[in-house]
Amino acid sequence: MTGKNTLKARLKAGETVAAAWLELGSPEVAELLVHAGWDVIVIDCEHGAAGLEEGLGLIRAVEAAGGQAVVRVPDPSEATLKRALDRGARSIMVPMVTSAAMARDIASFCLYSPRGRRGYAAPIVRASAYGSVTTYAKDAHEELLLMAQIEHIDTVKDVAEIAGIEGIDMAFVGPNDFAASMGHIENLTEPSVRAKILEVEATARDKGLMLGTIEGAGRSYADLRDAGYNFIVGPNDISLLAGAARKARKDATELLA
Numbered sequence: 001m002t003g004k005n006t007l008k009a010r011l012k013a014g015e016t017v018a019a020a021w022l023e024l025g026s027p028e029v030a031e032l033l034v035h036a037g038w039d040v041i042v043i044d045c046e047h048g049a050a051g052l053e054e055g056l057g058l059i060r061a062v063e064a065a066g067g068q069a070v071v072r073v074p075d076p077s078e079a080t081l082k083r084a085l086d087r088g089a090r091s092i093m094v095p096m097v098t099s100a101a102m103a104r105d106i107a108s109f110c111l112y113s114p115r116g117r118r119g120y121a122a123p124i125v126r127a128s129a130y131g132s133v134t135t136y137a138k139d140a141h142e143e144l145l146l147m148a149q150i151e152h153i154d155t156v157k158d159v160a161e162i163a164g165i166e167g168i169d170m171a172f173v174g175p176n177d178f179a180a181s182m183g184h185i186e187n188l189t190e191p192s193v194r195a196k197i198l199e200v201e202a203t204a205r206d207k208g209l210m211l212g213t214i215e216g217a218g219r220s221y222a223d224l225r226d227a228g229y230n231f232i233v234g235p236n237d238i239s240l241l242a243g244a245a246r247k248a249r250k251d252a253t254e255l256l257a
Helices: 006-012 027-035 052-064 078-086 100-110 136-143 153-163 175-181 191-207 221-226 237-256
Strands: 017-022 040-044 068-072 091-094 145-150 170-173 210-214 231-236
Touching (some): 006 068, 006 145, 017 027, 027 040, 027 052, 052 078, 078 091, 078 100, 100 145, 100 153, 145 153, 153 191, 170 191, 175 191, 175 210, 191 210, 221 231, 231 237
Parallel strands (some): 017 040, 017 231, 068 091, 091 145, 145 170
16 A cells, blocks of 8 residues: 555566465455465456455455455546545556557556656555655655556557556556457467567567466466566466366366276
């Protein structure tokens, strides 16, 4: 909520950070993941079970367990981003950023004047500890970690420009939607898809823009780190539970055969 964004500091210091997705929207599962060692949790309000309000409430569960929360908002609207920031989200992932103009608007919505046009209510919001942090409006931009999801073929040409926008800290490559935008849904290893993603990576590295993505698509954590990725989101709670449940069921069936 308040204080230093330690995730941003870790990334800026050159650490490669691995995170887990929270899809079920459960505070107990959020706590479980943190206690299991996943100290950075991405609360998914785009595809996950939690809507924006529930998702923002889950920040408390992650932080109380000792973790850092990233909130993937459901949309890039000014009202959504303002509400997420006011409620204490300091690390925000914005889906389907398809142009530099869109990225510029998103950054503007997230930064107070004179850097942007974020609506002002600093003395009464959770982000400032309800006014206890009197320097919040002045310093909020320093602790904001803003990730723009690059997940459409149309965005490739704008990555260099996006890298120069104040407030945008990271290009988060979404390979599934990227492949779909090229007509290759669920085929993440298609050479033409891989080539365009490599182009995004090269541009981001050249322009000094941090990179994030998901683990998989034929590339390990180490592969992605070596390709210049700073932030890698791995397992999600649904897959972990479903995988364990299927294995337990299979073991039981085999033992009872």
